[in-house]
Amino acid sequence: MSLLEKTGVQLMINVGTCPNCQEVVPFEPTEKEHIYTCPACKEKAKQYVNGKILYTKIIWDLEDDKRQD
Numbered sequence: 343m344s345l346l347e348k349t350g351v352q353l354m355i356n357v358g359t360c361p362n363c364q365e366v367v368p369f370e371p372t373e374k375e376h377i378y379t380c381p382a383c384k385e386k387a388k389q390y391v392n393g394k395i396l397y398t399k400i401i402w403d404l405e406d407d408k409r410q411d
């Protein structure tokens with residue numbers, strides 16, 4: 343995969359409206375699937391794909407954040 347292709351794919355997938363600061367930002371992926379970091383406010387957001395891609399605030403109580411595999 344070329345660098346140009348890889349960069350283009352990431353920009354296409356990860357741009358969205360941050361639920362925390364309401365800015366349209368290129369989200370940065372984290373080690374957790376569907377969890378992204380906003381480069382503007384540094385808060386994390388959860389990506390939903392439901393016809394279109396949405397980002398929502400994370401409710402950590404509903405996640406298995408502390409579970410170790």
Ligand SMILES: [Zn+2]
Nearest residue numbers: 360363380383
């Ligand atoms: Zn933000």
